Amino acid sequence: MSEQNSSAAAQDDIVRIEHVSNSYYENQLGIFGKRKKNQVLRDVSLTIHRDEFFGLVGESGCGKSTLANCILGMVPFEGTIEVAGMSYGKANRKEFTRHVQAVFQDPLSALDPRRRIGEILREPLDIHGIGTKEEREAKVKEMLETVGLDASYATRFPRELSGGQRQRVCIGASLMLEPELVIADEAISALDVSVGAQILNLFRKIHDEKDFAMLFISHNLNVVYYLCDRIAVLYYGEIMEQGGAKEIYDNPAHPYTRILQAAIPDLKPGKEKKEMAFVEAKNARPWVEGACPFYRRCPRALDECKKAPPLTNIAKEGEPEHLVRCWRHS
Amino acid sequence: MSNKPQKTESNKGKAAKAQASSKTASNKGKSAQPRLHPTAQEPNFISEGMQRQVSAVSPEKKTKKQSAEDFREFIRSGRLELLIGCVLVAAILLLSLGSILYTPYDINFMDITSRMAPPSAHHLFGTDNMGRDIFSRAVTGGRFTLLVAVLTVLSSTLIGCVLGLFSGYAGGIIDEVIMRVIDAVSSFPGILIALIIVTVLDLGRFTIIIALCIMFVPSFTRIVRTGTLQYKDAVFVRSSKVFGASDLRLLLMHVFPNIFPLLLSSVIIGLSNAILAESGMSYLGLGIQPPTPSWGRMLYEAQSIIFKAPWYAIAPGLMIVFTIVGFNCIGEGIRKKYL
């Protein structure tokens, strides 16, 4: 996605997420037990532009997959989420799915073992009753070509395919309905490095041919820096930093982003990165209600951090926005 | 595979990257190398049956360890059980269904002259205390017992599937309520339920089927429910939900086909349990009512003259055992093959 393409595209947002929070109740003792409330997402707001690769990065348990489920309408949440002007509702559930599709992490369990690849790819068309039988077969064949698989794979079963090939089928299936948004939830985490690279190239190649926005969710900062135009760093359900991938790579503002960046083992043994680590688990600060979620383990915490910091834009005029949630930058 | 023209990209790249890619670039420059080789050329994933043995292996002499391993694989494949099972069940079915067309003697014909005769050419399994031919009665009895078993299993599987799929998929309160009812019903020992039903309804032919059906619904419900819970959150179910599939479609097109192999093996094993239960009930006089013969009833009658005519008990007994072994073998074979 070369630089000049995204700024020229019309700036209308394909996805608007405003003040989304979500929590689930863990009832410990069945119907009679008390219900413990676990807050997952805390007032998350972000927009994804048309035709953009948006990266959402964070460690496991930070709520990034929950946000994906909220967008797909699988999980209840407060706040509003609109995709291509439509918000999810019981009434337009089927209509809504034509605009949002997803690719999941584990290619092994993402395909029904009892169905052939051709049937899996045709299912979206069957559900929405698009085109005649021949048209659907043609579309399936064409999609197999697009994702770099031979048409003969249509009659094969998932167990006869390798991990990389299965993920290609999942990507193909998610594009059958030509959605405006595709959510890739850790799409290459379960794959080997060389296969992952092929899939990343596939995303880029398809993105040239069809126009769709992609929410790329990953725990690997390097992949997100490589692939995405804009990224958001999520910690404990809150957005810590958000902005252009290049800008954030060059000067990561939030301490957590810097720690994430330093923690990723880099290929060049020589290049010493500014060592930055969590506060040791042993002497993490006690939990303070309403404080910045990162207060407990932030190596550069101040007293004000006991109050929740605002999300402030530290970008100079004219430059794309670069939001940070940290008192050191407000 | 048409290769769409590559979009030109700037040639910047780190030292390692440039060095690496120039090494891997074939004749043309870096940007011209087709990044995404059509995977069709790659050695396609050869399915189990077609792979070739690797040349680097020592000549094929089976060491003890290798033959032990082959034997273990043979057991795991379950082909042995399937074989035995099919042979036994085929024999029993042949005899029982054959009895509709032909039985050596009429089941109620009493040959007073040769009462309690030992097994002989005339009477394959001998005769009972009233001179009736045991073989004919055993074979005809088999037909009724099998009929009852099949009907019971079919009906209870149907109900079990509906309950299991629904409570497994719906979850929450519905699941809790259905499961509490199932637990309560299954806390009655099977025979007990049958006894209640039989006392309450008069002893028609169908009371035993209803009784046995209620006895088997809990176990099938549990099997289907566990299967549903296992597949309900499978990724492929979630991805077809994202395609926009309705809950019903998910259940019938994705969840059920994946539960089916396990269900099939439990149904067949259920058949053998149904036969066991039915013959038990008939033994107590609460199952198939005389004069229609049934294996259980014959065993009850044989008990009084066991000393003088032991073959009267052994014949139906062995018929029951062979049928049940047959069905259990098939069920086990299917379970091993599919799971």
Next chain:
Amino acid sequence: MAEPLLSVRRLSIGIRSNKKTYTAVDKVSFDVYPGEILGIVGESGCGKSITAMSLMGLLGSGVSVTGGNAFFEGRDLLSIKGKERLHMNGNRISMIYQEPMTSLNPLMKIGRQIGEPLRLHTDLPEKEIRARAREMLDRVGMRDGDKIFKSYPHQLSGGMRQRVMIAMAAIANPALLIADEPTTALDVTTQAEILELLRKMNRDHGTSIIFISHDLGVVGRICSRVLVMYAGRLVESGPSAAILGDPEHPYTEGLIASIPEVEDRGEDLPSIPGRVPSVTEEHAACPFAPRCGKATALCSKIPASMRNVGPDHFVWCHNVHGGSR
């Protein structure tokens, strides 16, 4: 160079499935020197885990060593059995695994499990074993060790369980620790802490470590020397700086090139075409030949011999110009 602690010579492992034996590891040889951290890198199915398992004698049914030997403290790890094996495992050589969630006995308290190696290999009194186990918890950086000592595995997080595994593996002070992808299932930040812990253990006790991973970055960060494996064969070995900075074998180059980095923004990643051949597929002389940009007719006929291309840096490839050993 001092006397190697472990020297593996022409190790071959075969997998048996429906009446045929396939070669999963084909004549692999390498040395491990005292106090060294050796990395073994390769994608899934290259045989790195099976190699480690064969050293510990933990190969499952259907998988067996078909050749070669591994000399460690005067014994051949591939052929010792019974008493000798029991004396070796957990005492002189120990192992940590990839899945911390399932590698601990769910019914046994943590403190008791950590002490197991001492109970098996020493005749220390129970009280002493408990004290040492408790002390190990602190050494692996666990907060409130008393509470954890008495708790059960299901009450701990993935990172904490991996620390317990390390404590268990290190308590008998073995000479060699094999780590089979210990950080793959963990978060990036937890991974950094576990790597630091392993490095500290190597520094303080001189325990040599064989670190197995599919992540070149992780291996580059913690290992001094690296072996690169592909489809059951060694393709390159040498100091990690040389392997990462100046790879010679086409596969290693391709692997490094396909790791996404910020510098590659806006361009396609030079990915290796095709896929890793499965064990059941027939291998050409050099298994990478079908996917290699520089493959010649020679490559698919004669197995590549070992070439020395730098200080302690060897490559198994015909198209690399270097003194053949």
Next chain:
Amino acid sequence: MKYISRKILILIITILFITLLTFLAFHVLPGDPAQLILGTEASPEKVEALREQLGTNQPLLRQYTSWISGFARGDFGTSLKYQKPVAELIAGRLPVTLLLGTMVIVLTLAVGIPLGVFAARKQGTWIEQGVSLLTMLGVSVPGFFLSILFMWIFGLVLHFFAPGRFISWESDPAGCLRFMIWPALAIAVPQTATLVKYIRTSMIDELRSDYVRTARGNGTPENTVMYRHALRNAIVSVVPLIGMMIGEIFSGSIIVEQVFAIPGIGRLLVSSVTSRDFPLTQTLVVYCALIIVITNFLVDIVIQLIDPRIRLTE
């Protein structure tokens, strides 16, 4: 503690539910019980008198409440056939069935567990295949057919015991045991076969698990791996199934008591059913269901004690 109190609550609800279910089965579903008992020709007055005695002419709810309160007080009404209070009848026969049940359980566990472990240990050899063939046969033989065979071979032919002549525990404990061993075996064989199958499968799963690999990696000898690690985890996963088998054992005893003419609850139940003795049958049904429910409850508690994963931390 909260966990146990919740379990007790569910237990009480299940018991109430069972009594309701039984009550409905006997009083609502059929036509008129009195009519059924006396048959169609009986004179209307006699039917009316019986209905009065049975109390089936009162409104349903009152019938149920009076029956429940009676049940709680231990007054289960009088048996029509034996004209004796049901409580007395049960008191006489319960110990016999309980003795039989305990013998079966002891036999099943004593033989089943070691055999299952042995089969798992000899995995992949002829011996294991032999054991699974045996278990296949064991599961397929109906209890009453086995009883008849035992009666014929060990009773009539080998005279190990006198079939049909029950020796009560009070009169001659040794004789009673010698007699009861055969019906116990007849019930135990299928149950043992099932237990062996469960234990073997779950042992094999445990032996393939990661923590067993860790134990072997620590240099644990095979025996210790087998008994201290694998077996304990296998038992924990098999205990719930043992709970379910109690129900099977009970229904098995109902038939076997009939074959061996043992004066236990099972036989009483069958005779009360055939003679349509409503109060007796109703009470016996509830009694049997209670025994099963309580044993399942105890099994749940045992599971909670031995498996820390289920035990809820405070």
